[in-house]
Amino acid sequence: MRLAALALLCSLFSSIHALHFYLDANQKRCFIEELPTDTVVEGHYRALEWSEDKQAYAENPELGIIVEVQEEPSGHVVVKTTGPLDGKFTFTSHEAGDHSICLSTNYSSWFSHTHIRLYLDIVVGSTKPDVEQDRSHVSELASKVRDLNQKLEDIRREQQYQREREADYRDLSEATNTRAVWYSIAQIVVLVATCVWQLRHLKRFFEDRKMR
Numbered sequence: 001m002r003l004a005a006l007a008l009l010c011s012l013f014s015s016i017h018a019l020h021f022y023l024d025a026n027q028k029r030c031f032i033e034e035l036p037t038d039t040v041v042e043g044h045y046r047a048l049e050w051s052e053d054k055q056a057y058a059e060n061p062e063l064g065i066i067v068e069v070q071e072e073p074s075g076h077v078v079v080k081t082t083g084p085l086d087g088k089f090t091f092t093s094h095e096a097g098d099h100s101i102c103l104s105t106n107y108s109s110w111f112s113h114t115h116i117r118l119y120l121d122i123v124v125g126s127t128k129p130d131v132e133q134d135r136s137h138v139s140e141l142a143s144k145v146r147d148l149n150q151k152l153e154d155i156r157r158e159q160q161y162q163r164e165r166e167a168d169y170r171d172l173s174e175a176t177n178t179r180a181v182w183y184s185i186a187q188i189v190v191l192v193a194t195c196v197w198q199l200r201h202l203k204r205f206f207e208d209r210k211m212r
Helices: 002-011 140-211
Strands: 015-024 029-035 040-051 056-058 065-071 077-083 086-092 097-105 115-124
Touching: 015 097, 029 115, 040 065, 040 097, 065 086, 077 086, 097 115
Parallel strands: none
Antiparallel strands: 015 115, 029 097, 040 056, 040 086, 040 115, 065 077, 065 097
């Protein structure tokens, strides 16, 4: 029971995004995901094309979906592939930060007015590359332990990424505070120098008046 409860708690750390949206034949839609390093992302999409004959969205075997994933702001392309109207894609983040996931159709005609309804499910942090292959060779308890260890590894990477971001923000805050302190010191020096100059000027002014 404790193991099951802990597995349920850790499963909350794997984020799942399910949505659907509309796009035209020559339109590209992009989504931004902020990912830690070495995080596996799995995506499943299903596209339906508007049919004038049926007056509804239906499957078209000629429709293909182009998936392109790149790291921001370096622009490094992680995935660029063309799949069927119902397909999947998987990639692993090599750098921590924002990743753009863009989807478009394989229609190349600029005069096409086809409308597409695209369903998209994105699972972040689900890493099970070998579990399905050797499921018959391990017991149910060992499989749960493996899943639990993998989720704990995902949590560890997320915590490490948050610590790195916290360190960056702390360094930026300290640098800003240091510049503010030096600016205040410079203001004080200018004020003191101005006061000294004014006092000397007033002293000479009164001395000149006395001599007259």
